[in-house]
Amino acid sequence: MTIRVMLVDDQELLRTGFRMVLQSQQDIEIAAEAGDGAQAVEVAAVSQVDVILMDVRMPRMDGVQATRRICLEPDGTPRAGAPKVLILTTFDLDEYAFAALKAGASGFLLKDVPPTELVTAIRAVHAGDAVVAPTTTRRMIDRFAExxxxxxxxxxxxxxxxxxxxxxxxxxxxxxxxxxxxxxxxxxxxxxxxxxxxxxxxxxxxxxxxxxxxxxxxxxxxxxxxxx
CATH class of the missing domain: 1.10.10.10 (Winged helix-like DNA-binding domain superfamily/Winged helix DNA-binding domain)
Structure with missing residues (x-):
């Protein structure tokens, strides 16, 4: 089964890097791209994608708002058939990662994630698992508690x-x-x-x-x- 991935980042160079890594995998296809959160919501509504790699800090609409609109219904319940979202974060600087998980994201990755880990994470999320290990999630909550x-x-x-x-x-x-x-x-x-x-x-x-x-x-x- 081919995993259809969407890349969302306002930096074209980063999207190019991720695209090069993922296109080398036989079971992964880059199905769509977007340069900000607003465009991501629009593209996700008309594209068949399974997993979205979502940046947090972007113009027009940030990744948290975009994730919420893609993953959740207006009443906050999970949207049926919505693609899985992986948040791309620098971790040390992004206090928005927790909010993104609340908004429906299935986990988060560091932007400098090794290629093998990126591919493994995409496959795991597509299979219905969370990318972030439970212990790592707790450490993240501790980090952002303040x-x-x-x-x-x-x-x-x-x-x-x-x-x-x-x-x-x-x-x-x-x-x-x-x-x-x-x-x-x-x-x-x-x-x-x-x-x-x-x-x-x-x-x-x-x-x-x-x-x-x-x-x-x-x-x-x-x-x-x-x-x-």
């Missing part, structure tokens, strides 16, 4: 109402950055069972991947920067 609004603690918590008791346990461990193997060991379950639980959790909570599960847990006050 610029984020303080989460409001919840009682219950109502955010997890649709989940069974076991699914809540798995969800909280996912939010702490544990892998499926680590969760299996913690709860004395098989990895296959944990994977099934994670899939059901994402479906019940309307989440695209583990990255957004961590975001939800942080916003609900179930975890906090630096610990649980």
């Amino acid at each position: 610029v984020l609004p303080v989460p409001q603690p919840v009682s219950g918590p109502p955010a997890l109402t649709p989940l069974t008791e076991r699914e809540r346990e798995v969800f909280l461990l996912v939010a702490q950055g544990l892998s499926n193997g680590e969760i299996a060991a913690e709860l004395v379950l098989s990895e296959a069972t944990v994977k099934t639980h994670v899939g059901r959790i994402l479906g019940k909570l309307g989440l695209r991947d583990r990255v957004q599960a961590v975001v939800l847990a942080y916003e609900a006050g179930l975890v906090r920067a630096g610990g649980v």
